[in-house]
Amino acid sequence: MSDFFGGIAPLAFDPDAEGLAFRHYDPQEIVMGKRLSEHLRFAVAYWHSFAWPGGDPFGGQTFDRPWWGDTMEAARLKAEIAFEMFEILGVPFFCWHDADIRPEGASFAESRRNFEEIVAVFEEKMAATGVRLLWGTANLFSHRRFMSGAATNPDPDVFAWSAATVKTCLDATHRLNGENYVLWGGREGYETLLNTDMGRELEQMGRFLSMVVEYKHKIGFPGQILIEPKPQEPTKHQYDYDVATVYGFLRRFGLEDEVKVNIEQGHAILAGHSFEHELALARELGILGSIDMNRNDYQSGWDTDQFPNNVPEVTLAYYEILKAGGLGRGGTNFDAKLRRQSLDPSDLIAAHAGAMDVCARGLKAAARMLEDDALEGPRRARYAGWETPEAQAMLDSDLDSIAARVEADGVDPRPRSGQQEKLEAIVNRYV
Known part of the structure; x- marks a missing residue:
C-alpha cells in the first residue's frame, strides 16, 4: 500500500456523514428490480485521474504526482495507486488508453512490451480486488505521428501503425476480460479541404473499422465494439460528429449490427445536442452501448470534462437509458478530470464520490418517473x-x-x- 491517499478508508453509504461518504449512492439499494451498482456500473477513467497533469491551453502541469515519469517503475506505481483508489470508491470498473498506462518506447515493439508488462500487473490486481475492465482503447491522437489522423491518415505507414496498436489493445482487452472495446477517433477528420481527399479517408476509416470487427471475431472477443462520437475538437471537421453521423457511417459499411456507440455528455453538447437526445436516438437506432458521464462549462466553447453535478440533466439521461433496458455490457465511465487548482489527493476521491451521488440521484428519479408513468x-x-x-x-x-x-x-x-x-x-x- 502507498500513502498517497493518506489512509482514506473505503467509502460507505452514510447520508448523515460529515466527511467523505456516499449520501445517495447505496450500491445494494434495489431500483426497478436491480441493485443500484448493477444499473450504474461505474468506471474510473485512467487517463484523467492518473495521466493528466493539470494543464490547459495556456499553462502546463499543476499536479504533483509521485508516478510522473516515463519509466516502468513510475507506471507500476501508478497502477498501485490507481487500484487503491478503485477500492476506496468501490467502483466495479475502470478504463484505459494504452498510452495512459505505459511509457512510450523507442520502437513499436518496445512500447508493446512496456504495455504488456503493465497489463500483466493489471491482471494480478484485478484478480486480487475484483475490479473489472469496462473497456480498453488506443490513444491514436496525442503523438505527433497522428497529427493527420490514424485510420484516415494520408500516410499508409501511420495507418499500419494504428492498426497494429489497436490489435495490441484489443488483445489486452480480451486478456483482461473487458466488457467493451472503444474506438475514439480524436483526429479522424480534417482542417481544410484544400489538402484532403474526403472520399479516400472515409473508405480508409470504414475498412479500418471492418478489420477491427473481423479481428474481434477471429480471437473470440465477446465484448462490444464501440465508437465514441465527437465533434470538432480537436479536428475542425470530425467524421464521427454525433450519433446520427456514426449510424450513417455504420450503415454505409454494413456494420450497424456489429458496432455500437459510447456517448459522452460533453461531446453531445459540443455537437449542439442534449445528452438525452443522443441517448434516445442511439436507443431508437439500436446502437446504444455505453456512456461517458461528465459535463461541460456552458460558458466555454470546448470540452471541459468536468464531473457531473446537475441532477436534472443526469435524470433525463438515465431516463432514456432505463427506457432502453439499461446499459447492458456498458457502464457509466467518468471521463472527467479535476480542475487544475484541485491539487490534493483527496480531491480525486471527493470528485468521484460526489459524481456517483449525482448519478444515483438521477437514476432513482428517472426510475420513479417510469414506474409512475409520469411522462409516458x-x-x-x-x-x-x-x-x-x-x-x-x-x-x-x-x-x-x-x-x-x-x-x-x-x-x-x-x-x-x-x-x-x-x-x-x-x-x-x-x-
Whole structure:
C-alpha cells in the first residue's frame, strides 16, 4: 500500500456523514428490480485521474504526482495507486488508453512490451480486488505521428501503425476480460479541404473499422465494439460528429449490427445536442452501448470534462437509458478530470464520490418517473390517434387515397397543446 491517499478508508453509504461518504449512492439499494451498482456500473477513467497533469491551453502541469515519469517503475506505481483508489470508491470498473498506462518506447515493439508488462500487473490486481475492465482503447491522437489522423491518415505507414496498436489493445482487452472495446477517433477528420481527399479517408476509416470487427471475431472477443462520437475538437471537421453521423457511417459499411456507440455528455453538447437526445436516438437506432458521464462549462466553447453535478440533466439521461433496458455490457465511465487548482489527493476521491451521488440521484428519479408513468402516460395520449386502424392503414396507403379521404371527410384538424411546461414541472417534482 502507498500513502498517497493518506489512509482514506473505503467509502460507505452514510447520508448523515460529515466527511467523505456516499449520501445517495447505496450500491445494494434495489431500483426497478436491480441493485443500484448493477444499473450504474461505474468506471474510473485512467487517463484523467492518473495521466493528466493539470494543464490547459495556456499553462502546463499543476499536479504533483509521485508516478510522473516515463519509466516502468513510475507506471507500476501508478497502477498501485490507481487500484487503491478503485477500492476506496468501490467502483466495479475502470478504463484505459494504452498510452495512459505505459511509457512510450523507442520502437513499436518496445512500447508493446512496456504495455504488456503493465497489463500483466493489471491482471494480478484485478484478480486480487475484483475490479473489472469496462473497456480498453488506443490513444491514436496525442503523438505527433497522428497529427493527420490514424485510420484516415494520408500516410499508409501511420495507418499500419494504428492498426497494429489497436490489435495490441484489443488483445489486452480480451486478456483482461473487458466488457467493451472503444474506438475514439480524436483526429479522424480534417482542417481544410484544400489538402484532403474526403472520399479516400472515409473508405480508409470504414475498412479500418471492418478489420477491427473481423479481428474481434477471429480471437473470440465477446465484448462490444464501440465508437465514441465527437465533434470538432480537436479536428475542425470530425467524421464521427454525433450519433446520427456514426449510424450513417455504420450503415454505409454494413456494420450497424456489429458496432455500437459510447456517448459522452460533453461531446453531445459540443455537437449542439442534449445528452438525452443522443441517448434516445442511439436507443431508437439500436446502437446504444455505453456512456461517458461528465459535463461541460456552458460558458466555454470546448470540452471541459468536468464531473457531473446537475441532477436534472443526469435524470433525463438515465431516463432514456432505463427506457432502453439499461446499459447492458456498458457502464457509466467518468471521463472527467479535476480542475487544475484541485491539487490534493483527496480531491480525486471527493470528485468521484460526489459524481456517483449525482448519478444515483438521477437514476432513482428517472426510475420513479417510469414506474409512475409520469411522462409516458402523457406521451401515449399525445400519439393515441396513431393507434387507430384508420391511421395505421394510412401509412400503407398512397397520396392519392389520403387526399381523397381528406376531401371526403371535410375534417379541419385543430392543434393540440404539447404541454411542455406541465411536463417540465413534472420532472422538477421528481428531481
